[in-house]
Amino acid sequence: MKVTTEELGSREVLIKVEFDEDEKAKALKEAAQVISEELTIPGFRKGKAPYDVVRRLVGERTIYNVALENLSYKIYPKLISTLNLDPVGPGQVQETSVEPFSITFKVPLKPIVELGDYRRLKVKKKKVEVSEEDVNEFLKKLQEESATWVTVERATSVGDLIVADLTVQVGSQTKRYENVALLLSPDLKPEFIQNVEGIEAGQEKSFSLSDEKGETLFHFKVHEVKEKQLPPLDDEFARSWGNFNSLEELKENIRKGLREEKERIAREEAFYEALDALFANAKVEFPPLLLEEEIERILREQDKALRKNGFSLEQFLKIEGKTIEQYRQEIRPAAEERLKNRLALIKFIQEEKIEVPESEVEEFIKAYESWLTGGKTKKRFPTPALKEEVAEALLRAKVKDRILELMVEEEDDEAKGNNPNGD
Structure with missing residues (x-):
């Protein structure tokens, strides 16, 4: 048996296996036996008819096809192990040949993701300021609501x-x-x-x-x-809006709330800027199989969203005058970008060793149920779907915190690293 490989450059590899005459003869004999077990041949028990008899009944090409199919199932796992390949999905028989007696497999390999020195990537979080005008504007809204x-x-x-x-x-x-x-x-x-x-x-x-x-x-x-x-803006007005003794206390509370909201927005903007920098710096190679799966995933998501409104993707495409294949090509660039970014984020999670233990998930669910019921919740057994949803939410929060910690600096801080381009 002769094995040759050829890398295709898109995280795929071709494996060609040529069988020698002894292997060929054995495979053909076994194939004829398999075929004879499915046939009723006068004078012979099932599986016992000679090769020549089976060949005359079904034709030699059929025996060759069965032999090559059987060999593909037997040899593929051994090839993957021997060649030390890391496939991301099942391989496909690309080609079979009678002369030479051979099988060619196409194998999709796991993606390669290089994040580069992402810890050197830095973005600036805007400095948050709350002006007296901001406070007065909010105070004016409260005054309008109290009118x-x-x-x-x-x-x-x-x-x-x-x-x-x-x-x-x-x-x-x-x-x-x-x-x-x-x-x-x-x-x-x-x-x-x-x-x-x-x-x-x-x-x-x-x-x-x-x-x-x-x-x-x-x-x-x-x-x-x-x-x-409009009520006058005085201490009495402040007391009507909560446990405030004076208008100044209310204004200070407003100032604090506005600062927290602006800080939240600034963190969100900085996070997404850092995330974009991380994605832009990443080099990702993946096989076409993963892109096709991503396109299918997007189509399923869109169909599900449309069906919530009593519609379907098929109806949508009919209105748009597009075939499903045309639409697949239309969303291909977005699917490719989404896949690349997701693979980069998975690599980041692996590099940073970010995990969500099951104990954290259970503790979160317990605390949330206690909060909902004022501490009177009974012991429940959350569904696997709920656990998965909570685990994903906790993971997203940890990833966000880690990116903010590594890649985001205050606008007025001295630069601790380079810009998002790494210059």
Whole structure:
């Protein structure tokens, strides 16, 4: 038996096996025996018919095909072991030949991922600042939320809330509303505001407006005009929003909350910038098999998402006028990028030895259930699906923390490394 290999450059290898005459003769004899066990041949017990008899019945080509198929199952595991290959999936018979008597396998190999010196990659996290203007703007929102509407004896103006009976007529369609509350927001159409502004309680007014859809008739009978009154920004106002003794305490709490939110956003932005740098620095090689599997995974995810809305991927493609093969080619670049990034992230997890022990998963589930029930939860047995979901969430959190720790610096810190390009 002669074995030759050829690397294809895309994490695939061709293995060609040529069998000598003795191996060929043995394989053909065994194949004929297998075939004869499936046939009823007069004068012979199953599996006992001579080679020539079987050859005359089924043809020599059939015997050769069965022999090569049987050999492929027998020899493939031995080849993988002998050649010390690390396949990522099952190999395929690429070609068989009668002369020479041979089999050629195509084997997809595990990806090669090189992250480079990712610990030298550094990104800057924006310095977080909270201005007095930020605090006052938030305070203004609280003041608006605490506003009350007070009935006033005057004509309507922009910003008022009116209570009125309203009749709307479009063509032959008429709708009537009683005691409807309408805010005269500056966002309403100017021509509408112009007609409603200036009406006093007890008055009625009719007017019409036209647009591309036609003419709309309005009739208003105003019952009340209400004006927004904002509470004064004082210590009493602060106490209405929680356990604060003064307005300054409330403002300090607002300042702290705004800082925490800005800090969270800055960390998120820095994390994704660092992640992009990690991916850009990675060199990843993978076999076509993995890319095809990634495309299938995306198609399944999209079909599942569409079906939640009573739709399907097949219907979507029909509307778009695309075949499934056209769509596969369309999403191929995105699938390739997603696969590359995922393989790089898996390599990072391996390099950093990031793990989530089962005890952590169980402790998290226990603590979460206790929080939900106020500590009154009974002992439960979480499903494997829940455990897997929690484990993935904890792993993502650990990966994020590790990337932030290794690759992110404060904007005002002295540079501890190079930029994301490693220059």
